[in-house]
Amino acid sequence: MSQNSLLPSNLQEEKVFLNKVYSTYTVDHSSQTRVMRELVFRTFEPFICRGKGLELGCSDGYMTQMLAGKLDSLDVVDGSSSFLEEAKKREATNVNYVLSLFEEYSSNIRYDYVFASFILEHVLDPSLVLDMVKKMLKPDGILFVTVPNARALSRQLAMHMGLISDLKALTQNDLVNGHRRVYDRININRELQRAGFNTVAEGGLMLKILADFQLDKLIDDGMLKDPQIDGLYKLGLEYPDLCGALFSVCRPKSV
Numbered sequence: 001m002s003q004n005s006l007l008p009s010n011l012q013e014e015k016v017f018l019n020k021v022y023s024t025y026t027v028d029h030s031s032q033t034r035v036m037r038e039l040v041f042r043t044f045e046p047f048i049c050r051g052k053g054l055e056l057g058c059s060d061g062y063m064t065q066m067l068a069g070k071l072d073s074l075d076v077v078d079g080s081s082s083f084l085e086e087a088k089k090r091e092a093t094n095v096n097y098v099l100s101l102f103e104e105y106s107s108n109i110r111y112d113y114v115f116a117s118f119i120l121e122h123v124l125d126p127s128l129v130l131d132m133v134k135k136m137l138k139p140d141g142i143l144f145v146t147v148p149n150a151r152a153l154s155r156q157l158a159m160h161m162g163l164i165s166d167l168k169a170l171t172q173n174d175l176v177n178g179h180r181r182v183y184d185r186i187n188i189n190r191e192l193q194r195a196g197f198n199t200v201a202e203g204g205l206m207l208k209i210l211a212d213f214q215l216d217k218l219i220d221d222g223m224l225k226d227p228q229i230d231g232l233y234k235l236g237l238e239y240p241d242l243c244g245a246l247f248s249v250c251r252p253k254s255v
Contacts, residue, residue, distance in 0.1 A: 038066075040205060047113075050071060052112050053111060054133075055067060055114075056129070056133075061086055064092065073095075076098065113143075114141065116144065122180060134196050143251070144248075150167045200251055204236045204240025204241065206233050206236045
């Protein structure tokens with residue numbers, strides 16, 4: 001989609017779409033999602049040293065609260081008022097919440113860090129969002145990205161079981177949660193490079209052995225505990241192509 005094709009009517013429809021996604025989103029009840037958020041923070045934390053941050057999308061605020069504890073200030077932008085209200089319940093004192101689509105967001109602030117965790121798979125046009133991010137970042141700022149991995153072991157298993165026909169096919173769970181695409185490492189690297197970013201660190205987050213609902217049950221039933229989750233995280237660093245998510249740490253290219 002070109003920049004000119006993102007008309008106001010599309011943006012209005014997008015706001016309706018986001019509120020529909022909120023009504024079906026189950027992050028509050030998903031142990032696997034909570035674990036993934038913690039692993040995202042664990043991976044990005046060594047790169048963060050106070051400063052000003054911008055978080056794109058807040059979900060229920062679980063990640064927001066962790067980030068706020070590492071930053072001097074954090075602006076949170078979300079197109080859904082329902083998600084913002086959920087995040088505000090966590091009462092982080094150094095967080096400013098903004099109701100806006102990412103494509104429409106503008107600020108005089110230039111940020112040290114921008115966090116786009118499980119965002120690019122949702123938006124209409126990732127290139128527009130990344131263009132906005134580049135304008136918002138300081139020249140030496142850092143962009144943190146995580147996206148679902150098309151080549152996750154669980155997706156490869158599903159394809160061999162005949163449940164999906166292609167690794168990049170959207171599953172019913174993808175559609176319910178408002179996903180529009182799934183990335184592999186080549187796709188996300190190309191997307192970031194085209195947008196004017198250099199990737200300085202990359203990898204996978206948690207070797208994913210089964211589907212989300214199955215991991216939820218294993219965690220809730222006590223079959224997957226901290227030692228096993230830690231092991232899957234470390235295995236994921238060795239075998240990123242089999243992880244549930246891919247991460248990238250990026251800086252803007254020098255002009």
